[in-house]
């Protein structure tokens with residue numbers, strides 16, 4: 001094979017938006033995967049270790065490089081993909097800057113083995129911190145294998161800045177999915193620390209989506225298709241009833257690359273208007289194809305924003321394509337490939353009415369002296385509780401990026417009980433206001449308790465307590481539940497398995513897309529399992545900063561899923577129990593998301609109103 005890499009002339013290089021290419025392991029993964037695609041690979045293998053911090057390897061069966069090209073590929077502005085400034089406006093490749101390999105080699109140990117198809121023998125090159133440390137001939141198959149080891153070995157500050165392995169792996173997985181989704185005809189394998197996360201054959205776009213996000217996605221997809229002179233739109237949207245509280249799966253691809261576009265996102269949301277609740281988000285996987293000359297992707301090396309020539313038209317076409325797709329789906333049932341009806345069963349549980357968590361009353365209980373251990377019903381002194389309160393201080397002091405709930409400015413909740421003897425009156429009456437607040441009296445006035453926040457606090461402490469005493473109280477399911485997940489989700493559940501069992505879950509891992517639940521925490525009802533596990537997975541995935549300890553993360557997610565919601569009617573015994581349980585909590589003023597649980601209205605304030 002002739003040498004094909006050239007150094008870009010300065011005037012061309014200068015028209016390329018510059019910026020830092022490598023920010024984290026995921027950036028390396030993206031660049032290497034895209035190079036493999038540009039090299040025309042039909043099979044690509046990604047291998048990472050420890051969140052990519054110690055190893056990122058990409059092996060492809062693409063065109064490979066000659067010996068000279070192998071050397072040149074690590075030079076800045078060395079590329080085979082463009083040569084003139086005009087080429088910048090007619091890009092058909094992912095890469096064009098000729099910068100990625102140079103940037104990566106500057107901050108890591110790189111090992112390259114490559115061979116073009118026709119060549120007898122290949123090239124093996126080792127580079128550390130931009131310096132070539134060895135170059136040899138090598139017997140190697142057609143294609144290219146690049147290993148990137150010890151990322152940022154020469155910039156300790158950057159290395160320390162990296163997040164936990166789990167968080168970096170999450171970013172890598174995101175990049176992997178973005179590239180794999182838009183190239184379904186390329187087979188991909190992805191290994192992390194020796195275990196296979198994905199094995200994707202050459203397949204259709206629909207199958208690729210289902211393969212990555214799990215079988216249950218199949219029944220949710222509705223095709224979208226529109227061909228015009230300006231743009232070709234294709235792909236899938238998720239049926240309105242599967243819109244999620246969290247953003248979930250939303251993908252735009254323009255000319256084969258993942259992009260972010262708030263404007264086009266708006267077009268999708270507009271098409272769903274009236275079909276989904278305003279606080280939920282539709283899922284979509286949409287490919288947009290436009291003439292290469294009408295899209296500018298040269299904005300920033302790592303930004304996923306692009307500029308389209310005629311955005312308004314695109315917006316209109318996209319919106320109508322989606323409306324059309326939604327309309328069709330109402331009449332024509334969607335075609336399912338190898339659809340296994342059995343697998344849907346667990347999700348029908350979601351349609352069942354929510355069952356009010358059982359709250360029991362303990363009449364002997366005086367919340368202001370002791371805490372009652374719910375399990376044995378034995379009161380014990382507050383001071384005796386040690387250990388798990390550390391978990392809160394941990395949470396309360398830190399910014400909580402996990403929660404999508406926005407914190408109100410931290411109100412300094414006043415002490416409601418100024419003196420010891422000031423308690424909730426013994427002949428206690430409570431009532432529910434707007435199915436949202438529990439109202440009761442204290443000696444000095446009125447107390448308004450937000451039922452949802454109060455219950456979150458109670459459940460949160462109970463979960464942490466279970467976790468601390470290392471015995472989640474479990475109720476066995478009469479009929480074990482089989483649940484389908486994506487490979488990635490099963491992987492996460494495996495990581496959480498210890499905590500899950502401490503909380504009272506009994507989980508059997510059947511294969512890499514299926515688990516069987518044989519027991520659940522006794523606080524929970526069977527009908528909520530699907531939702532709770534989904535919330536848990538979402539919470540875990542969103543926990544990008546990795547500073548929440550697992551039990552806290554799980555307790556937070558579970559208390560949010562399982563708490564009594566606003567709008568739910570509570571009988572008076574449940575109201576009283578809620579009040580008592582709340583004031584039996586270690587912290588009763590703020591819920592786990594730092595929202596104020598109750599407010600008081602003093603007699604004086606009431607009197608003032610009558611002045």
Ligand code: ADP
Pocket residue numbers: 005031035036038039060062063064065073074078079080081094095096097098099100101102143144
């Ligand atoms: P760019 O992709 O922008 O051209 P890179 O630094 O990523 O810049 O790569 C430089 C050059 O090295 C590419 O233009 C290509 O010719 C060659 N190259 C990189 N990776 C591969 C690969 N996996 N297979 C074949 N050639 C490659």
Ligand code: MG
Pocket residue numbers: 031034035094095096098100101
């Ligand atoms: Mg590249």
